[in-house]
Amino acid sequence: MTLALLIGLAGGVGSALRYLVDQAVVRLLADRDRGLPWATFVINVTGSFALGTITAAASTxxxxxxxxxxxxVGLCGGYTTFATAMVDTLRLGLGGRRGWVVVNLVGPLVCCAAAAALGWWVAA
Known part of the structure; x- marks a missing residue:
């Protein structure tokens, strides 16, 4: 039971961190054409790097x-956001930005896998 509570607390911290990073990226890009939902992209790539590092460190x-x-499970699970990425992709499609839909589906997949591999490499 204690482990479940710690995971839940870490998930809350991850969620708060996700909000802070989202707001920072949105402020940074406020006056630019963002095209992609960059905040979600940054969150998922950095979360993949962190999870790759954590997994490699645990494996050694x-x-x-x-x-x-x-x-x-807790911190990275609360921080990363697959569901938001899919809603962002839907919004791009509904907005008629079909090319960005493809970029938003393929780009994060490739970048997140690369970030996880880099995190693993760094920790191992």
Whole structure:
């Protein structure tokens, strides 16, 4: 039960962090044509990097399994946002921006996989 509470608390911290990063990216790009939903992209790529690092550290024994769960499932789970990425993609499509739909589906997939691999490489 204690582990579940720690994971829940870490998820709350991850969600708050996601909000802060989202707001920072939106402010940074406020006067520019954003095209893609860049805040969601940045959040998911950095979260993938963090999860890759956490997973690699756990696989080498540098992180205890409970710590991996709190950081990976809780913090990264609360921080990253697949559902928002899909809603953003739907909004692009409904707005007639079909080319951006493809970019928003493929780009984050490639970049998140690369970020996770880089995180693994850094930690291993």
């Amino acid at each position: 024994g540098a992180l205890a399994d409970d710590t991996r769960l709190v950081l990976g």
